Amino acid sequence: MSLLMNKDNLFTAGISLSPQDLILYEHTLKDLIQEFLPFESYSLYFPKPPKGQFRAKLEARYNAEEAQLMLPLRLRGRDLCYFIARGVELEAPEALPPYLEALAACSLEKILLYKGSITDRLTGMATRDYFMSKLNKELDLIQNCMMPTTGGCKDPGIPTFSGSVGVVVLDMDYFQRINDRYGYGLGDNIIADLAARINEVVVESVICARIFDDKFAFLIPDGRPKACAKLAEELRALVESFPVEDPVTGDVIKISVSAGYANYPQSLSGPHFKRSADEQARILMRKAAKAVATAKDFGRNCVFAYSDILQKGAKVLEVLPLQRLALSIGQSVDAREGARFLVWSPDYQAGTQARLTEDERISGTYPTMYKAEVVIIEVQEEIAFAEILHLSDPAWPVTEGDRLTLLNEKDSFFDAQAGPEANASPQRDMVTGLYSYKEFIGRYSRMRQNLDKFSVAVLRLVANPAEQGGNFQKLTDAQVQKVASRAETFFDESCMGGRYSLNSLIYFFPDGESDAVMENILRLVRECSDDFEIELGAGVASFPFLNYRRSEILDNCRKGLDHSLMLEKPMVAQFDSVSLNISADRFYVDGDIYGAIEEFRLALLADPDNILARNSLGICYAQVGKPEQARKQFEEVLDITPKNIMALYNLGWTCQMLGSMDKARAAYEKCLELEPENVFSLVRLGVLSEQDTGLDEAEQYYLKAAKLKGGDALSMRHLARISYVRKDMDKAREYLHQALNANHNDAAAMNMLARIYLESGEDPQVAEVLARQSAALKPAKDQFWETLAKALEVQEKFDEAEQVRSRF
Numbered sequence: 001m002s003l004l005m006n007k008d009n010l011f012t013a014g015i016s017l018s019p020q021d022l023i024l025y026e027h028t029l030k031d032l033i034q035e036f037l038p039f040e041s042y043s044l045y046f047p048k049p050p051k052g053q054f055r056a057k058l059e060a061r062y063n064a065e066e067a068q069l070m071l072p073l074r075l076r077g078r079d080l081c082y083f084i085a086r087g088v089e090l091e092a093p094e095a096l097p098p099y100l101e102a103l104a105a106c107s108l109e110k111i112l113l114y115k116g117s118i119t120d121r122l123t124g125m126a127t128r129d130y131f132m133s134k135l136n137k138e139l140d141l142i143q144n145c146m147m148p149t150t151g152g153c154k155d156p157g158i159p160t161f162s163g164s165v166g167v168v169v170l171d172m173d174y175f176q177r178i179n180d181r182y183g184y185g186l187g188d189n190i191i192a193d194l195a196a197r198i199n200e201v202v203v204e205s206v207i208c209a210r211i212f213d214d215k216f217a218f219l220i221p222d223g224r225p226k227a228c229a230k231l232a233e234e235l236r237a238l239v240e241s242f243p244v245e246d247p248v249t250g251d252v253i254k255i256s257v258s259a260g261y262a263n264y265p266q267s268l269s270g271p272h273f274k275r276s277a278d279e280q281a282r283i284l285m286r287k288a289a290k291a292v293a294t295a296k297d298f299g300r301n302c303v304f305a306y307s308d309i310l311q312k313g314a315k316v317l318e319v320l321p322l323q324r325l326a327l328s329i330g331q332s333v334d335a336r337e338g339a340r341f342l343v344w345s346p347d348y349q350a351g352t353q354a355r356l357t358e359d360e361r362i363s364g365t366y367p368t369m370y371k372a373e374v375v376i377i378e379v380q381e382e383i384a385f386a387e388i389l390h391l392s393d394p395a396w397p398v399t400e401g402d403r404l405t406l407l408n409e410k411d412s413f414f415d416a417q418a419g420p421e422a423n424a425s426p427q428r429d430m431v432t433g434l435y436s437y438k439e440f441i442g443r444y445s446r447m448r449q450n451l452d453k454f455s456v457a458v459l460r461l462v463a464n465p466a467e468q469g470g471n472f473q474k475l476t477d478a479q480v481q482k483v484a485s486r487a488e489t490f491f492d493e494s495c496m497g498g499r500y501s502l503n504s505l506i507y508f509f510p511d512g513e514s515d516a517v518m519e520n521i522l523r524l525v526r527e528c529s530d531d532f533e534i535e536l537g538a539g540v541a542s543f544p545f546l547n548y549r550r551s552e553i554l555d556n557c558r559k560g561l562d563h564s565l566m567l568e569k570p571m572v573a574q575f576d577s578v579s580l581n582i583s584a585d586r587f588y589v590d591g592d593i594y595g596a597i598e599e600f601r602l603a604l605l606a607d608p609d610n611i612l613a614r615n616s617l618g619i620c621y622a623q624v625g626k627p628e629q630a631r632k633q634f635e636e637v638l639d640i641t642p643k644n645i646m647a648l649y650n651l652g653w654t655c656q657m658l659g660s661m662d663k664a665r666a667a668y669e670k671c672l673e674l675e676p677e678n679v680f681s682l683v684r685l686g687v688l689s690e691q692d693t694g695l696d697e698a699e700q701y702y703l704k705a706a707k708l709k710g711g712d713a714l715s716m717r718h719l720a721r722i723s724y725v726r727k728d729m730d731k732a733r734e735y736l737h738q739a740l741n742a743n744h745n746d747a748a749a750m751n752m753l754a755r756i757y758l759e760s761g762e763d764p765q766v767a768e769v770l771a772r773q774s775a776a777l778k779p780a781k782d783q784f785w786e787t788l789a790k791a792l793e794v795q796e797k798f799d800e801a802e803q804v805r806s807r808f
Contacts, residue, residue: 015116015124017075017108019046020204023769025111027737029073032107033083037071037100040087041730043762045070047082058082060097062090072101075108081763120210122188123195128217131209132281135219138165139264139284140277141713141743165264166223168232169288170239170257172214173300178253182246187214190244190255197238203776205745206231217285221745221777224591225305228261232303235259240301256301260291265589267306269334290332297328309333314404316343323388325374325398330382337379337460337501338558341386341404343372372398373407377437378502385502389438429499431477432484440498444508447496448543448550451510455517455542456557459483459524460504462535462571476503482532487524506557514542518574525570537564541575546605559583577607584616593620611637615647618654627657645674649681661688679711686718695722713742717749729756747777751784754791764794 022029022044030042047058058072058079069088073080083104090096118130126134142165172191179187191214198216202208207219218235220227236259244253264280265273267287272280287306294313295304304313310333318326329335371393374386388398427436435443448454461479484497484505491497491507500506509517521538528534539560543553560575563582567573584599597620603613618633631654637647652667665688671681686701702718705711716739723732733756739749754770757763771788778784785804792801 015112015119015121016078017080017112017115019081019765020769021111021115022073022081023766025114027741028111029083029107030737032110033071033085033104036103037069037085037088039069039085041733042086043084043757043760044766045082045084045763046080046765048765060101062088062093062097064090064093069097069100071097071104073104073108074101075105075112080108084762122192123210124199125195125216126207126209128209128211131207131211131217131219132285134207135165135167135281135284136278138219138221139280141710142264164222164224164266165284166220166225166228166231166261167263167284167288168218168220168228168235168259168261169211169285169292170216170218170232170235170259171292171296172239173256173258173296175214175255178255182248182251182253186246190253194239194242194255197242198235201234201238202231204773205777217288223263225261225263225266225307228263229303229305232259232261236301236303258292258295258300259303260288260293260295260306261303262287262291262306266591268589286332306333310335310339311406312403314341316398316400316402316404317383318400319398320385324377325386325388327376327384327386327404329404330380330384332382335376335379335384336558337376337504338554339376340389340407341374341376342370342407343374343398343402343404344370345399345402371396371402374398374404375437375441377500387437431481432497432499432505434484434505435496435498437499437501440496440500440506440508443496444498444554445551447508447510448553451543451550453511453513453543454553455509455512455514455540456553457507457509457517457521457538457540458500458504458557458561459507459521459536459538460501460561460565462537462565473502479503479532479534480505483524483528483534483536486527486531490520490523512542514540514574517542518572522570522572525572529569535569535571537561537571539564539573539575545575546602577603577610577613580606581610581613581616584613588616588620593624596620597624609640611640611644611647615644615650618647618650622650622654622657627654630654631658643674645671645678648674649678649684652681652684656684656688661692664688677708679705679708679714682708682711683714683718686715690718690722695725698722712738713746716742717746717752720749720752724752724756729760732756745777747774747781747784750774750777751781751787754787758787758790758794764791767791768795 026044033039033042058074058081060072061070062068067087067089069085069090071083071085073083118127119125120127175187178190191210195208195210195216199208202218205221209217209219211217218231220231236257239255239257242255244255245251246253262284264284268280268283272283275283291304291306291309294309295302297315298304298313310329313333314327314329314335316325317328320326327335327341369392371391372388373390374388376384376386378385391397427439428434429436434440444456461476480499480503487497487505487507491509494510495512496508496510498506498508518540521540525536525538528536539557539562541553541556541560543550545553545556548556556575556579559579559582560573563575563579564571564573566582573579580599580603584596584603587593587595587599597617600613600617600620603610604617607613614633614637618630618637621627621630621633631651634647634651634654637644638651641647648667648671652664652671655661655664655667665685668681668685668688671678672685675681682701682705686698686705689695689698689701699719699722702715702722705715706719716735720732720735720739723729723735733753736749736753736756739746740753743749750770751774754767754774757767757770768788768791771784771791775781775784775788785807789801789804792798792804
């Protein structure tokens with residue numbers, strides 16, 4: 001009895017099964033019905049009543065000659081559609097259908113219960129748990145189809161899972177005030193009505209969820225930053241225009257949302273990619289939530305990207321003694337020591353008006369006026385500390401609440417080359433006796449100008465004292481003091497040192513040979529580890545190096561430090577070809593392929609035998625439409641390492657792009673000799689076999705790939721295409737359902753399934769739903785829109801079909 005009551009609650013709460021649900025769960029429905037009704041093939045049919053008439057009740061129909069049963073699918077007295085089972089033999093065709101209908105209804109109840117478990121009762125959106133499970137699966141599928149290259153490059157030529165995901169989070173502004181003043185009943189009504197409006201405008205491929213009382217989340221497959229920004233802004237505008245009136249008081253209630261978004265892999269950094277898909281999903285959600293919090297801090301009713309927080313989302317939390325500031329950014333948003341910002345006051349961003357005549361006015365806004373330039377000297381998880389380098393006007397001090405904008409060092413207002421004043425005492429760090437950051441930078445910038453060679457090194461404490469408990473600043477000061485004291489014993493007098501941040505030191509070696517500097521830094525790192533149990537990471541950069549200017553060496557040193565922190569002990573790295581690889585990977589992850597190309601080219605100038613850089617450069621060339629240049633890079637890699645599977649596969653890929661099919665086949669076959677379970681090569685050979693040697697050989701390649709990890713998502717649609725060509729539509733349908741189970745956003749599989757429904761004369765309404773989803777996922781594919789237009793024409797929706805065709 002309690003189970004029936006739970007079912008009734010699901011139904012009365014507005015959770016029921018729609019035609020779209022039956023199409024979505026079609027494969028599950030088929031399996032459930034096949035448990036009690038053996039059949040050879042099946043389809044769904046949604047009958048429409050004649051114009052001007054009510055639809056008659058669906059009745060079971062059995063055709064013994066054709067061995068076909070039209071089984072009504074009915075839930076709680078509501079007819080949904082026919083399940084058409086073919087190859088059915090009923091021994092008692094008069095008595096059995098009612099029992100079969102009842103069993104089919106039980107199957108629908110199971111699907112309804114599942115839908116209820118993943119659906120929010122108030123809004124009809126997905127629950128938070130379901131949303132996180134889908135995000136987890138999305139990231140897992142992306143990781144499975146990534147190619148093993150330094151940039152995480154994947155093969156864009158193989159139809160596989162998207163290489164990007166976007167998450168948008170909406171949080172209602174001041175919604176608790178509405179609940180407190182007008183009651184939770186009205187608040188729930190607002191949430192429900194708003195969710196209905198959102199569901200109407202969001203495309204099918206986007207998963208919508210209510211993740212908390214007044215918070216919504218949206219999972220966007222293939223969600224690049226522009227797509228996320230567009231959706232977030234559309235939803236913000238939709239909520240702002242949503243009319244709400246209290247039925248009791250007649251008050252018009254203004255509502256709004258703050259929106260934030262984050263992208264995978266762009267919003268994650270190096271260490272994050274070593275974690276499981278589940279942890280990465282949580283990190284991504286946290287970053288989107290951080291963007292929402294920044295939007296609220298900027299006045300609400302606006303959109304913020306996670307990537308924008310560091311650029312323009314920071315503010316001053318507190319003004320400290322000694323020209324120090326506490327800032328609202330930290331490691332969680334990738335803040336780094338040495339980053340510079342301009343400080344400005346939001347109080348002077350208001351508009352101004354002037355009256356020219358009684359009837360004429362002019363208006364404008366004050367230009368942004370910058371108070372100061374600051375540099376980060378210490379970064380913790382959620383906050384950072386900065387030092388003021390320059391004040392625009394000493395009479396206009398930095399205050400709590402001032403905003404920050406990230407500044408490129410070349411655009412700095414700080415006159416670093418001026419150095420200390422003639423009669424002024426040099427500013428020293430009280431703990432180490434070395435120069436303060438500001439003093440060091442001034443002297444360094446002045447001294448480097450006339451040197452033909454020099455080196456810079458930055459050393460950072462690897463362990464975070466904040467995690468060790470106690471007074472972490474005292475502990476850090478003690479450790480930094482020991483490092484500085486030991487360095488003094490074997491760095492010569494020409495070396496200049498400074499306190500770079502709370503947990504790091506910087507040294508300048510005028511006329512220092514890079515090899516000698518590296519030897520001394522290695523010695524220092526080892527001695528600090530052996531004698532003090534202090535673990536350090538160190539980056540070293542030297543001038544001259546390639547075509548870098550003197551002013552760029554300090555930034556190179558920071559990149560060398562990033563490189564060192566990825567190494568085993570001793571963690572010391574000189575800025576070199578490998579450091580440029582790491583920098584290029586960051587460009588690639590951020591979507592800047594041309595920036596990655598430039599860094600990879602520099603890496604090869606530094607070391608022509610850097611095969612990782614050469615392989616990744618080839619992939620980047622291929623992705624920007626330069627396959628001939630890509631091919632040359634892969635061939636050069638193979639000249640150095642003939643058994644390099646990455647280069648072999650990528651060579652096959654580019655030869656295929658260039659139309660050299662024999663060379664492509666030879667490269668893929670060589671991959672399989674070296675690695676028999678290389679899924680991508682198996683699929684590629686299957687594609688080539690379809691074109692050259694026939695379907696049977698291609699099918700064997702696909703079947704072998706399907707048995708391997710990640711192979712089902714790659715091969716099922718190909719197997720469906722073979723069955724489609726052989727006119728075996730039932731088998732093609734089965735493969736397509738498996739393809740969609742493995743990758744629920746496989747637009748091509750959806751479109752092929754839609755064509756099967758159309759060409760077999762089955763329900764065009766099902767074809768329309770599938771075609772709409774495929775076109776929404778891949779709007780650039782004209783053939784997907786054509787399938788949708790045909791599905792509309794079959795249903796005599798000629799005006800809609802014409803509108804669809806006008807889009808391509």
